[in-house]
Amino acid sequence: MVANDTAPNNLYRNRGDGTFEDTAVEAGVAVDEAGRARGAMGVAWGDTKNGRGSTLAIGNFSNELKSLYWTDAGDVFLDESPRSGVGPSSLLALTFGVFFFDADLDGRLDLFLANGHVEPTVQQVQKDVAYRQSPILYLNRGEGRFERANGGELSTPLVARGAAFADLEGDGDLDVIVVENGGPAHVYLNRTDDPRKSVRVTLVGTGASNRDAVGARVKASIGALTLTQQVSGGCSYLSAPATLSTSAGPTAQLRSFATFPAAAGSPFGREPKAARKVKQNRRNSVSLHYRLPTAPSRTSRTLRARTSGVNGF
Ligand SMILES: [Ca+2]
Numbered sequence: 001m002v003a004n005d006t007a008p009n010n011l012y013r014n015r016g017d018g019t020f021e022d023t024a025v026e027a028g029v030a031v032d033e034a035g036r037a038r039g040a041m042g043v044a045w046g047d048t049k050n051g052r053g054s055t056l057a058i059g060n061f062s063n064e065l066k067s068l069y070w071t072d073a074g075d076v077f078l079d080e081s082p083r084s085g086v087g088p089s090s091l092l093a094l095t096f097g098v099f100f101f102d103a104d105l106d107g108r109l110d111l112f113l114a115n116g117h118v119e120p121t122v123q124q125v126q127k128d129v130a131y132r133q134s135p136i137l138y139l140n141r142g143e144g145r146f147e148r149a150n151g152g153e154l155s156t157p158l159v160a161r162g163a164a165f166a167d168l169e170g171d172g173d174l175d176v177i178v179v180e181n182g183g184p185a186h187v188y189l190n191r192t193d194d195p196r197k198s199v200r201v202t203l204v205g206t207g208a209s210n211r212d213a214v215g216a217r218v219k220a221s222i223g224a225l226t227l228t229q230q231v232s233g234g235c236s237y238l239s240a241p242a243t244l245s246t247s248a249g250p251t252a253q254l255r256s257f258a259t260f261p262a263a264a265g266s267p268f269g270r271e272p273k274a275a276r277k278v279k280q281n282r283r284n285s286v287s288l289h290y291r292l293p294t295a296p297s298r299t300s301r302t303l304r305a306r307t308s309g310v311n312g313f
């Protein structure tokens with residue numbers, strides 16, 4: 001997925017033979033419902049419905065709905081931004097950094113938007129749109145609904161660009177790092193403060209696999225919920241989280257993981273034949289050394305893309 005600024009987005013489907021085709025128009029993610037390209041910036045994927053399809057979030061310009069596309073099989077995407085609660089409540093934001101993470105460790109992926117306009121004087125011509133804008137944290141309430149949950153330091157406006165998360169002090173909850181245009185980096189510490197509620201997973205590719213295990217997925221069973229997370233080469237805007245962390249509760253147990261590359265006909269990877277239980281250590285940290293299947297060795301064709309989405313201001 002390539003998010004482009006004022007040009008249609010690209011969704012490159014892997015044909016499995018070393019080539020890709022752009023299916024963004026057919027999939028419904030190229031432009032908005034009126035056929036207009038949006039000012040797309042950061043982009044992220046997440047399993048927001050706990051095992052049902054995948055959700056694609058894209059940060060767009062102010063006065064544009066932030067995209068929250070949901071897809072079941074990867075061929076057609078529905079923009080659930082309006083009904084999710086995210087679209088209307090973030091309309092005035094100009095979103096750059098965007099990612100899914102489980103902020104409150106309840107087993108559902110929440111959404112973080114880092115915002116800030118590109119014109120310092122924008123408010124002189126649009127009184128409702130500020131240059132400095134507060135980040136927005138949306139808590140996932142299930143059934144595709146998100147609830148804005150800003151408080152504390154997150155309510156302070158800034159000119160945010162890149163954003164990522166990590167458990168900075170190793171206490172199990174995920175903290176947020178935001179970089180500001182012309183300002184300092186901002187660190188927001190998460191006060192969930194309960195290490196029993198999360199499991200950190202580090203995947204290491206071996207053999208011919210890529211060492212960072214990009215493309216590998218981890219599936220966790222959390223009570224009645226299933227949460228799938230995939231190691232990605234990047235997301236958000238000019239920044240990317242590096243680890244997988246899943247939640248919640250001391251009884252959480254990892255049971256299986258699926259692999260890259262995708263099987264024919266499946267854009268999201270092949271499910272494992274056998275589920276595997278993984279032991280957790282006392283610090284709720286798990287390292288999996290896992291050999292990823294390698295792609296067929298064929299000559300890759302150079303991908304020519306109009307990638308204006310990652311640009312500087
Ligand atoms: Ca959550």
Ligand SMILES: [Ca+2]
Binds near residue numbers: 174190
């Ligand atoms: Ca933490």
Ligand SMILES: [Ca+2]
Binds near residue numbers: 173190193
């Ligand atoms: Ca904490």
